[in-house]
Amino acid sequence: MPGGVIANPSTFTLKPGIAQSVAFNASSYAKTTSSTITVTTTSGTLTHTATLALTVAAAGAAAPDYSLSVSPASLSLTAGATGKSTSITANALNGFTNAVSVSLSGLPSGVTANPSTFTLTPGVAQNVTLTASSAAKAGSATITITTTSGGLTHTAALTLTVAAAGVAAPDYSLSVSPVSLSITAGAAGGTVGVTANALNGFANAVSVSLSGLPGGVTASPSALTLTPGVKQSVTLTASSSAANATSTVTFSGTSGSLSHSATLSLAVSSATQPAGSVDVTTYHYDNARDGLNSAETTLTLSSVNSTNFGKLGFYSTQGVVDAAPLYLSAMKIGGATHNVLYVATERDLVYAFDADTGAQLWMKSMLGAGESTSDDHNCPQIAPEIGITSTPVIDRSYGSNGAIFVVAMSEDAGGNYHQRLHALDLTTGSDLSGSPSEIQASYPGTGIYSSGGSQIFEPGQYAERVGLLLMNHTLYMGWTSHCDQDPYTGWLMAYSEQSLQQSAVLNLTPNSGGTSGYGAGEGAIWMSGAGLAGDTSGNVYFLDANGGFDTTLNANGFPSSGDYGNAFMKVSTAGGKLTVADYFNTSNTVNQSDFDEDLGSGGTLLLPDMKDASGTVHHLAVGAGKDASIYVVDRDNMGKFNPNSNAIYQYLSGALGGGVWGMPAYFNNTIYYGGKGDVMRAFTITNAKLETSPSSQSSASFAFPGTTPSVSANGTQNGIVWAVEASSGGAAVLHAYDAASLGHELYNSTQAGSRDSFQDAKFITPVVANGKVFVGTPTGVAVFGLLH
Template identity: 45%
Template sequence: MAALGTLGCILLSGQAARAQVAVLTYHNDNARTGQNLGETILTPGNVAPGTFGLLFSHPVDGNVYAQPLYVPSVNLPGQGFHNVVFVATEHDSVYAFDADDSGVGLLWQVSFIDPANGVTTVPPENVQSQDIVPEIGITGTPVIDGGTGTLYVVAKTKEVVAGSPHYVQRLHALDIATGAEKFGGPIVIGDTVFDGSSTTYVSGPSVPGTGSGSVGGRVFFNALRQNQRSGLLLLNGVVYIGWASHSDTSPYHGWVLGYDAQTLAPAAVFNTTPNGGLGGVWMSGGGLAADSNGAVYLSTGNGTFDVTGSQAPAYGDSVLKLATGIDLTVADFFTPSNQETLAQNDQDLGSGGVLLLPDQPGARPHLLVTAGKDGTIYLTNRDDLGGYQRCGASCDDVVQELPPIGNCHCAPAYFNNQVYFQRAYDVLKAFSLSNGLLVSPPASQSSVPFNYFGATPSISANGSSSGIVWALQAAAQGPAILHAYDALDLSRELYASSQAPADQLDGAVKFAVPTVANGKVYVGTQGSLSVFGLSTQASVTFAVNKTGTGDGTVTSADGRIDCGTSCTASYRGGTTVTLTATPSQGSVFAGWSGCAGVSGATCTVTLGSGSKSVTAVFNVQQGFTLTVSKGGTGSGTVTSSDGGISCGPTCATTSAPYDSGTMVTLTASASGGSTFGGWSGCDTVSGTTCTVTMNASRSVTATFNVQRFTLTVSKGGT
């Protein structure tokens, strides 16, 4: 059985004959290799324009920074078994979508905000940073316990209580089948009040220390300043979580906290700089890594470094090996010899994630590879990371260093004895391993460099064959671009989503990682989850036309049609598109043509093999006059339910203007001594009630008659 919190294989019952892969954690496993070796559908032979592309997208309510996670064959109450992809957003929502069928779509959604009661996401200006905009909610990739069916995620909220702004971070444990909270969750990790000048720590962990923001000899977890950016780690029944900062806004420290996966009780506390400052654990979203012996590995950002002086222990710009037990303790570390220069120039070693390599031949079988903002690739020995300046003032006692070429806001990936890096302003490179060393120059490389953020690659393969390297390019101010390369030869680019208009993604999110599972690739963007896969249908053009005397907009549920401005989009044949018509001020929606199904202002179309168009009709909202008269010998009143008509006992005729299409309901009431005699000119009549639909100027008459009685006189007597 696969270890909990790692990429595992789940054997499906019934007719399914092969095991499906589950992606339960950042970069697929706790070693953070990024590889899925159980992909039997996608191959270098069929991933190509025309046979592979965007199948469908689902809109979500915020930016998707976290890597999508995937679990096959989840049994949802009342919905049966589904392959499910999970998405977390900066709007503090978690979604569960059917991973294969766009027609099924959303299975469940939970939100951790309640604006009506003062609970919202955190505005960037509150943390004095524009690194994550326009809101801060869920940033770090969740982790799933496949054994218990639980998704663990950290959400950040702003909660105004009695006029005071509380900044709160919580750990949620969600049932993957329903989204319901488990184990008595959520639990509050930290609650900090900041009114613009003073800070109050309501609750949260603390450690002894005199560092930045300390109070009375203790450093408290600041739920406003700490940014939960790194991917969560599930290890031996404990959920480990790392924090850094928003930009470098102090006071902050690097934190790693552990919580019992079954009870959510605190299990471990570690602070990287308790007597100094900074040293965040962020790794551009990379996950805390772990080896088979239960040690945790991470890299830290710029900050205080001191292992012998007055600020010790402080581990800024370092790779740390933490022993897990009763608490987290530093078992070993590596710090570059130029750490002081790195810290002074904001050259975080900790901007890059760590990768634990499979055992290598030679005297040092247990290796770790990472890189930071200065772009140097470090290969270190996990059994002896190298310390600080052990071999001299300008010497790093590590296994190997490769010279910098572009900074790394990235994490490397591993496949078939090769390490893949995509640093900033550099091309994707594959470095072979030989006798426990990286071979330079690289075995192969792509031809097109990425911009400032580089990329974190993912690997799909069927065992050791059919390897594909997937990478997301975060184009500046533009759409994300999904790239696929032959893992054996990176100069052979198989596919790019920019090659076909039908495959264009929404706006890019930095540090995003694609998830590959069961023949599909899942990509989170600014406001959507997009699903790529094989398609036998060619792309077709779908267009919306508008006609009539009025105006309005037509939008599609997936956001690709917004007409208005964008009335044409390309889709794969077989895609079902749902459109909604909304009239502009002064116009009315009059109907559809060309739809397969219509329900009011909604139109659905399933595209075939050729181009398709539909038409929405909007007309100017005309004004008509309703005239109400009274006839007969009696008297009474006529009123409309909207108050526009009010014809009292002395009124003979009255009128009021109405918009085209308005339904007016009139009611007649006879005065004393009169009776109501009936209506004329109505569309429908029910007793004393008349309804009129204003499709033209209309006249209605209510008849009242004087009530008449018969006097009968009889004579009697002789």
């Protein structure tokens, strides 16, 4: 017993089966400590002991503890149908850091939980899937979730409703439209429609309340009662004193024991962006990743040539620039207005340069005390060091001055690797509230590399290569391996933009079997640095690499064990979760993975709405990988897996002269692709289909890794395709082509001798803004523009 602590009673006699309470009291002079109390019992020659973990907190200080949360707190299952998941989180209080053991009780007969026991890390959510077998009886039950950590115990309840097989219980869903809204301080408010959608004959009233409104924002009405199927409007208004803010507003509906919610991403701006300015805030200009800047008025077909156009300067950095530079117009920094170029490097540094003069406005390191950048893990893909690899993303309306979000890898003095998410003030580079956030994750799975029923994210085994996606005030990131060095699996993660805390996780190969190799586990997301794509409905699109895929499908056509290696993916973010909504795998997908001929080297481009000859509108996406074929999918019906054919919207087998390590660009109904060792090819779109042969092509070919083009234009005029050509000697060439005919080269950086020379950084794409072209290199950014 520690000093100053007494037990009452300290000795006593037990009768079998009858509990005895013992009170522990710490006097005011007791020292802060943690100790193990041993309870010793004797009866004749029998002796047994038990232990109690005791923590004494200083007077006036709250002891470390945790709270337990479950979301959602109610589930409705149908016997024999696919299970549903809830998320369980242990929330640390007063510096609590211990592991928390979890068990579930009260499951009705025929209902199983996966996993049923597990361990939580404070702050990291664990998904649990409940499934009712076909023999499960209809009814309601309360599942008790019991957690323990040392002497601490907490419980939470989950309400479960099971409907008989083939009979779905009355229920409703809650929806808001639009799902994102921007309002300006002091201006007219914005309106949101809220609807309770009846399911299975549901007819009851639904009460709705709002939460999460930022300061200075009001809702009218602030609470409402919905009749199923009848939309009601809520107006959100920001007062003139409201500051820049981003927030997730939650609409919570209740009806009897049923509870559902919907979220609205709200942006409040205290000032509008300067008129006529151009911002580049994300990879390839927008979330569709179309690579098009259609507001370029300076660079024209007549002005871009070796006489008038060339290298203006070079903005030096420490570390390789693998991420695409980002650009903001008319930013106020240090009392002056600048066009600002933001550059992230593998030295774990972020720079802000005056985009016109090259003056360094600020530079910030992402390294913690005593840390260095990661080594390259004996993998030349990202070398000689790993720091910030992926293209960051900017939210100009975030907080007081806006923020740039970056993911940085580092290694501490003990040899431990770290992956962290940072939010930096755009004007100073300082970490904002909640930044940095340590990236950790686990996901239920029993496949290769799993442990204790879960796949565990090991920071040292991964790099964040794909460009970050910011959508509906949530940040999305995907993870790749180091040169296929096992163990690894495929990870997609979501983080709240506001709190920088993890909100959802999806593992793409959690249950994949096998022993090792390209087709076991794996399934990395890397896309040669292209960005995750997002549509206006909140879905995330990407191509993942070689990995385990279940050729046995369930009744809905999805892999039976949830393994999606080498897939064209569509992931829903509805309800704050990451759920596979649809997918496409090639008919020979297993063979492609086994021989490392997967789709994962290429990026995904979301095409604008396309009409066919009959006037039908199609929502399409295009992607290509190592097999030199182009895959066009219908985003509303992607095709899934057919072992006999590629049953997708359009398949152009061998359309390219080499595999794709990058992604295309889009302009004026034309797709531009530059494969490895191939010329760049333009494919015209007619009646919502790509022409099977290119309409034009460049005379120059592009050595590994090929090229990821971008396009500048003024509306639909003066379209210029920009592309960087790599070479084995390290020298690079910037090309500019007439978008209407790639056979018409306007400029390349060798035409003026050594005047415009620069070095190549693998997988880089040109960034065009306000009359300048910015190209990342191993030692900085080369800047091109009009010379006169």
